[in-house]
Amino acid sequence: MKPSVIVFPASNCDRDAAVALEQASGKKPAMVWHGEASLPDTDFIVLPGGFSYGDYLRCGAMAGKSPIMSAVIEKAKAGTPVIGICNGFQILCETGLLPGALLRNAKLNFVCRTVTLKVENNQSMFTSGFEKNAYVDFPVAHHDGNYFADDETLNRLDGDGRVALRYVDNPNGSARNIAGILNDAGNVFGLMPHPERVISPLLGGIDGTRFFKGIIDAAA
Amino acid sequence: MKAKITITLKNGVLDPQGKAIEGALSGLGFDGTSDVRQGKVIEVKLNESDEAAARAKVEDMCKKLLANPVMENYAIEILA
Numbered sequence: 001m002k003p004s005v006i007v008f009p010a011s012n013c014d015r016d017a018a019v020a021l022e023q024a025s026g027k028k029p030a031m032v033w034h035g036e037a038s039l040p041d042t043d044f045i046v047l048p049g050g051f052s053y054g055d056y057l058r059c060g061a062m063a064g065k066s067p068i069m070s071a072v073i074e075k076a077k078a079g080t081p082v083i084g085i086c087n088g089f090q091i092l093c094e095t096g097l098l099p100g101a102l103l104r105n106a107k108l109n110f111v112c113r114t115v116t117l118k119v120e121n122n123q124s125m126f127t128s129g130f131e132k133n134a135y136v137d138f139p140v141a142h143h144d145g146n147y148f149a150d151d152e153t154l155n156r157l158d159g160d161g162r163v164a165l166r167y168v169d170n171p172n173g174s175a176r177n178i179a180g181i182l183n184d185a186g187n188v189f190g191l192m193p194h195p196e197r198v199i200s201p202l203l204g205g206i207d208g209t210r211f212f213k214g215i216i217d218a219a220a
Numbered sequence: 221m222k223a224k225i226t227i228t229l230k231n232g233v234l235d236p237q238g239k240a241i242e243g244a245l246s247g248l249g250f251d252g253t254s255d256v257r258q259g260k261v262i263e264v265k266l267n268e269s270d271e272a273a274a275r276a277k278v279e280d281m282c283k284k285l286l287a288n289p290v291m292e293n294y295a296i297e298i299l300a
């Protein structure tokens with residue numbers, strides 16, 4: 001696997017993502033600055049967490065229009081796996097690679113704690129490291145994680161099994177307790193929780209290690 | 221020419237900031253206030269003399285960046 005991590009101004013989980021990928025794959029990912037016009041040779045792209053562009057205008061809005069994003073969108077449409085974590089999820093929604101939007105948390109507070117998630121679809125390459133209906137613990141840290149889409153879109157996501165992860169105890173008001181969704185083709189995944197933050201017992205857990213290992217194994 | 225764009229959350233989209241403002245207003249004794257909604261205003265100066273052209277340009281800006289049609293509506297005002 002040749003992973004790459006896109007770095008936006010005010011990304012702050014880019015290095016965590018790189019460490020998690022390296023731990024799982026044994027390869028150092030390419031770190032790609034958002035201002036680049038093209039991607040290096042890559043077969044797995046991570047849009048990391050953070051507060052790109054200071055969350056100005058809307059979370060992920062400006063990052064979604066960064067020069068590198070045309071290449072990312074093109075790759076995603078051609079089938080290259082792309083994962084967006086937290087701010088990366090917001091960016092994927094802003095670009096239209098994933099449906100819906102992430103609104104301000106329903107109770108207005110910044111939520112920063114570990115949440116339990118149910119793996120509702122383990123058939124995707126992103127969640128194949130887990131049993132179906134397994135429970136995993138990932139941290140969340142966001143102010144705008146309240147997933148919103150119209151009923152028709154939500155029904156379609158549910159009907160097609162594209163809600164891969166659901167909150168057991170909804171921390172932000174997300175529609176139908178949605179924590180992570182897949183695109184129609186199954187190669188783009190966005191989630192608000194941070195698997196890259198639980199890759200060692202020293203960090204509070206290893207569910208993230210299983211998550212990234214599952215992706216690497218599925219890609220092999 | 222100057223354009224003023226008002227961006228609001230669509231009806232039915234939860235607006236927790238509006239709700240918090242509503243609570244604070246009622247705390248200040250403003251009775252009978254309801255349905256407080258918060259939005260944002262963006263002003264743009266345009267090097268454009270034709271109003272229709274200016275409007276078309278701002279419309280394009282709204283579609284490409286300023287508003288997210290999933291959750292927001294926008295209204296454009298062209299100011300002389």
